[in-house]
Amino acid sequence: MMYSLFRPILFSLDPEAAHAAAFAALDLQAQLGLAKCWRGSVPDTEPVHLMGLTFPNRVGLAAGLDKDAWHLSGLAQLGFGFIEVGTLTPKPQPGNPKPRMFRLPEHEALINRLGFNNGGVDAALPRLRARRVDVPVGVNIGKNATTPIERAADDYLAALAAVYATADYITINISSPNTRNLRDLQAPDSVSALISTIAREGRRLARLTGHARPIAVKIAPDIDPAAINDVVNAIVEAGADAIISSNTTIRRDGVTGHVYANETGGLSGAPLTALADQVLKQVVKAVAGRVPVIGVGGIRSVEDARRKLDLGADLLQVYTGLLYRGPGFVGDLLRGLAGR
Ligand SMILES: Cc1cc2nc3c(=O)[nH]c(=O)nc-3n(C[C@H](O)[C@H](O)[C@H](O)COP(=O)(O)O)c2cc1C
DSSP: OTHHHHHHHHHHSOHHHHHHHHHHHHHHHHHTTOGGGGTOOOOOOOOEEETTEEESSSEEEOTTTTTTSOOHHHHHHTTOSEEEEEEEOSSOBOOSOSOOEEEEGGGTEEEEOOOOOBOOHHHHHHHHHTOOOSSOEEEEEOOOTTSOGGGHHHHHHHHHHHHTTTOSEEEEEOOOTTSTTGGGGGSHHHHHHHHHHHHHHHHHHHHHHSOOOOEEEEEOTTSOTTTHHHHHHHHHHTTOSEEEEOOOBSOOTTTTTSTTTTSSSEEEEGGGHHHHHHHHHHHHHHHTTSSOEEEESOOOSHHHHHHHHHTTOSEEEESHHHHHHOTTHHHHHHHHHTTO
């Protein structure tokens, strides 16, 4: 209710300025213990046990909103059952030149080409270590823009080693459209080699630290439908513990003619829903119960969330829906899903 008053003010600002203002307000409310008011009262649900972790509910925050892990307390107070930070890269990097994020309010959508703007994995570690939230926190890792694609594995291994002891799970992001050639890593042969190498390093780090951390792989919705089965098989056989389906799309279905439709970047929100659902369905079939699947892409209502669970997603993540629906969105989803 209150968010409908604030939204026009936030939406009058440049998207990145609005992001900063919204988080400044949320952090303040979190410090005062008030951010949980947005969630409202939610019926108790059975925790979900997956990948050796306990999730108080199935609704998580997708990567990219809190890239540098500055806002964990406020986000946890909104009711999320898990939070994914990142994408973090081994070295800090500024991302692409601005403007690089565009709102399409008529479509409840965003186009972004942020390009992994982040302070680097080492800078986020102290905040991750000091976190006082009682939900799993995943760390999504990627490669620096300046690292040649042939050396991508070096970046993933460096970031994995840095966050391994601190993350509850780690996501390998090979699906952002905004880092040149990154999505080429999804080709079955490449993905098999990359994920095997990462999984092997994960097993070594598990022995070293005494804790095994699950490794999820996040894929794009733009993989050729005929190849999804092979790609997913390669990822699971290489040792991944979960698949996250999916990232943003480079397609523009449903938004053609919009003033921002030709901006380069990944499209998220309502126009992604149908494509993400279609890909999710294929991913669930290919996975065949071997590992959990996290469904993400265009969730903006309880019906969208329910449909993804019905398609076989074990957990959900949201991003763009939260920006359009406001901080009460998580509580709304939890109430709508209660009893499932
Ligand atoms: C502005 C913006 C930045 C994002 N940054 C990342 C990122 O750094 N890493 C990542 O894996 N996904 C990133 N995503 C993708 C989201 O995590 C999610 O997969 C996608 O937006 C689809 O979900 P949605 O329709 O609920 O937003 C980003 C999305 C948006 C809109």
